[in-house]
Amino acid sequence: MDLGADEGTEIFAAFDAHITKYMPHNPSADTDKVYGAQLFMRAPNDMMGGFYTHLTGVPSQLTAGSSVSRGDLLGTVLRHGSTATHLHLALVEIIGGAPNGTYRGVDLYKLFLNTANTDIVTTVTFTQDGSPPVVN
Numbered sequence: 001m002d003l004g005a006d007e008g009t010e011i012f013a014a015f016d017a018h019i020t021k022y023m024p025h026n027p028s029a030d031t032d033k034v035y036g037a038q039l040f041m042r043a044p045n046d047m048m049g050g051f052y053t054h055l056t057g058v059p060s061q062l063t064a065g066s067s068v069s070r071g072d073l074l075g076t077v078l079r080h081g082s083t084a085t086h087l088h089l090a091l092v093e094i095i096g097g098a099p100n101g102t103y104r105g106v107d108l109y110k111l112f113l114n115t116a117n118t119d120i121v122t123t124v125t126f127t128q129d130g131s132p133p134v135v136n
Contacts, residue, residue, distance in 0.1 A: 001108065002086045007079040011055060011087055013068040015048065017041035022064050025056050025078065036078040041068065046098035048106075048126060051090040054078050093126045093133075104130050 005011075021040035030036070036054040039062065043049070055075035062068065079085050091106040106126075124133035 001089055003089060004084065004086050005077045007077055007085045009077045009085075009087075011052065011074045011077065013041075013070055013072045013074055014050060014089075014091075015043055015070050016068070017043055017050065018067045019062055019064050020049075022058070022062060024058065030080055032081060032083060035080040035083075037075060039074060042094070042098055047094050047101075047128060049092045049094055049098070049103070051088075053088045054080070054086060093128070093130070095128050095130060102130075106133060108133070 019039060019041050021038070023038040025035075025037040034053075036056055037058045038051070038053040039055065039058070041050050041052075052074055054077060056078040058075040059073060062074065068074070077085055077087055091108065092103045093106055094101040094103055096102060108124075123136045125136055126133050
């Protein structure tokens with residue numbers, strides 16, 4: 001999911017997680033599709049994963065193996081060329097848990113429609129059966 005955001009918008013962790021892979025921003029490798037830092041993370045129980053990209057200014061303590069708490073700063077949105085500034089965020093439910101579980105993409109678009117540009121925090125529960133998350 002691409003979430004439009006101004007250059008420099010701070011991005012915060014959506015959930016408690018451990019960083020499984022971190023690819024720092026390498027400006028010389030930027031293309032129109034792949035640019036900025038990339039963070040891959042999984043929830044502490046390994047039942048949900050997230051992928052953030054098009055970031056810069058990632059705090060130096062964020063490395064593979066480090067942990068973040070919901071609300072921790074992950075970096076800021078990067079501008080690249082003529083591409084509209086945005087954050088790319090992908091969430092997956094890992095049915096059965098990592099590493100051998102079944103990975104299913106999570107579509108939170110309808111939830112974001114109701115809470116975008118607000119201070120509303122929406123808590124959801126994943127049922128581990130492939131159905132959409134349940135709003136608590």
